[in-house]
Amino acid sequence: MAQFINRKEDLVTEAIDGVLRGANGRLARLDGFPHIKVVVRTDWDKSKVALVSGGGSGHEPAHVGYVGKGMLTAAVCGDVFASPSVDAVLAGILAVSGPAGCVLIVKNYTGDRLNFGLAAERARAYGIKVAMVIVDDDIALPDLPQARGVAGTLFVHKIAGALAESGADLETVCTAAKQVVSDVSSIGMSLDTCTVPGSPKEARIAVGKAELGLGIHGESGIELVDFEGAKIAMALVLERLKPHAGQGSKVVLLNNLGGATPLEMAVLAEEMAKSSVIDDIQYLVGPAPMMTSLDMRGFSVSILPVQPRELTLLQSEVPMLDWPGCIALSAPGIVPIPDGLTPIKPIPSEDPKVAEFIANCCDVFLGAEAELNALDAQSGDGDTGSTLAGASRALKAAIPQLPLADSTQLYRAIGLELSQTMGGSSGVLLAIFFSAVGDAASSGLPNVEALKAGLARVQEVGGAALGDRTMIDSLAPALDALPDGFNAAAKSARAGAEHTANIVKAKAGRASYISEDRLSGHNDPGAEAVALLFESLT
């Protein structure tokens, strides 16, 4: 069993109870488990026409997800892909029907027709006015007069439901429902079959192929077509629908058959919207899983021409989250990129002492390239020295363009330079360090405090703490000692760097993936680089 269920015999009853627990009291069920699985609205007073639908389970959120104000009054659930019994349907009808009567909305499958049909007869014997609407929206089998009922059923639920909620009488609701049935067309496509609980999965569709024209019970599509991407798939589906699509404004219901990801469905929506195969597609319901076939990686498109009256009914609000609304399609709204992505180039200024200081620092790293690479080879990929040397070379070359006379701007400029030339996590972290130091300096902190603010920001973003075997292990003690002069700082940095050789459980950075044996006895290359830098300043 590769599904999150218990026994397949209990699947539907457990799932119904699970839905009810989270339904905020909007829904209840009849006390007839396991035989009678009927979910009803709790806010129903029988004063209006009741709408009862249902059928086999495995199509969730249909039909329980559509029970509520403005859509269904009751859903009668069978086991997975099996029609509910006559008794179950009758129980549903009797539970919700008042003097205004009841419309049964039935997908065109023999079992459902017969069981809903006989239940209707038995209800009529009690004097209940029952009408039945059979939905046959599938156009996959054009020669078969008995077309299947698939996702187009949702249009019937919504339009008839909104009408019934408005107080329309049985005949009006029924006539509108039948008009939708006669106008709506659907077809589905899938890249894979579905997994029926308790049965092995049938691997029927080869890679590179898709089935076109499938029902919602795992039955084969009528055609096996080449699958050549979302655009061509959508075009093929729309081509098939075109002769049935009708005139004027149209609504498309884009249904996830269960296993397509939201990314795929959004791409299909985009292709549908961009397509010119069918004119006047102005409104969209979905994309969303609405009438699924368990976990089938497929989609279906249902199309309905609408007049303003139907559109109003389709767009009336309902409290059920599983109805995604009927939205006017629009081109993607695009707003300009804000100014500021290209960093403002600082105005260069001169300060020979600062220039010399920076150049000396760069020289430290240029001279230590091989040594730092060798250290890094013990715990990483051996490029710390080269990375620092490369950045130092670039920074040294950039000195004439730096705002050397303005320390706030200078820190930021160094951060920017490093973020553009150094790459990798360490480049980003050093850029963050210098940017944050620049911020702190601009807010007036003395230089040691500004450096410490930069370190704090690096720790916040990078997530490393003292003792995690990173450059922080030498930088933090160096900054602590810096008020006592460069000698003290260098001594502290050195001690910190040497200590990293004893840290064999790295907790951050790449060294955290390296075995203790390999780390032991070698300084962390970042910490060593910081120590070398401070030592050069003495």
Next chain:
Amino acid sequence: MAQFINRKEDLVTEAIDGVLRGANGRLARLDGFPHIKVVVRTDWDKSKVALVSGGGSGHEPAHVGYVGKGMLTAAVCGDVFASPSVDAVLAGILAVSGPAGCVLIVKNYTGDRLNFGLAAERARAYGIKVAMVIVDDDIALPDLPQARGVAGTLFVHKIAGALAESGADLETVCTAAKQVVSDVSSIGMSLDTCTVPGSPKEARIAVGKAELGLGIHGESGIELVDFEGAKIAMALVLERLKPHAGQGSKVVLLNNLGGATPLEMAVLAEEMAKSSVIDDIQYLVGPAPMMTSLDMRGFSVSILPVQPRELTLLQSEVPMLDWPGCIALSAPGIVPIPDGLTPIKPIPSEDPKVAEFIANCCDVFLGAEAELNALDAQSGDGDTGSTLAGASRALKAAIPQLPLADSTQLYRAIGLELSQTMGGSSGVLLAIFFSAVGDAASSGLPNVEALKAGLARVQEVGGAALGDRTMIDSLAPALDALPDGFNAAAKSARAGAEHTANIVKAKAGRASYISEDRLSGHNDPGAEAVALLFESLT
């Protein structure tokens, strides 16, 4: 490629545009495709604290689905499972941040931390107040200080979003967000890996096993456990969460990692609600796909202890359908089964002539059993004779209990008897026929008209028309001729039955699946049975 996409390079940009088209104008994107993929609210005036989140794609509906009033102000999207660039994040921050500042909500992955962190620095250089909250709710790796950020992030989005919408200042929003981060815990379980677009699927998890403690990027879970059904799976997950769950009222967020069906998620919700592992789970968010890992068949549970203040923020309404609300868990509401499921037994009454008539009709079918079976063997499974004979035997035995003196009740009683004894589609159809005849008779139609009303109902429910090679082909002409007497009716019934031998394209019933060769030259057994019945009445 077994997914509904075009090129994987265009996947995310096409999907974003697809979402925007159906967003009813609520959302727009920055004009930076393909590098900058940022979705923003269109109803945003920068007067409040902005919330920016995002990260790699493949977690839909996160994060675009949560952009809107009361949650995120902008979502910055990377490619599938890849962090967005620093420029993209900066563009998002600059696009939505006003004087009130901006909170970045970042899931704890190195790439996201660094890129969001550096973007924050660059934004601060423009004087924008930017705070960053790093979510690390995953408890799968208790020894790693760098816990991952997973679905618990949604709690941060919702609580911080509601606060920001209420006009709270940056520090208040940030403090509340950090409190959620410190309180929330999550863990996931999966039965299968995910399919990364453009990469082959790794079949890593054996049947009968589940991975516990996974991230949301297809990385392995930390434990491979036996999978023994939904109940035990949920118990295991809750046991792991228990030490982290905190005190008092708790909210559970039940997240579909992408590939679990709504049925499975509802079963998991039921098991969660029934479990006693963790006390005081009083509220539920979901089940729904909220922070997915493409199509992974798995789920995660996030748990958050809440005070009334957080609960109010969690329960405030938002227009985004992808936020399923935060509902008080309740026991399933159960209402009694309505009266009427056990049909009212009619009061027996005597009429010797009617009794004899019924008995004679039954005898016709009892005598024709072998002949009708033989005919049915040509087009079906050879049991029409036996089915009719069995029902006739039962009906004959029931004659003393029938309301023979009340024709309306009699028809209904026959229908009920047949529905209980005959079985199969034909049993249901005959039951519908007699029930409908009874209804029509009760409404005062003369008998032939009542019989025709029954036939019409059978055609409505069964979907068969004249010429479809069913019993209708003899019954319909017989009823048309009945006003001229039994002889005329019998003659018409016979002619109709003989005609079915020429109908080689059956359109309804089981014969529609049989080849033309096999059907040709043989009467339909149902039509033949009707003809035999009318002939017996002459």
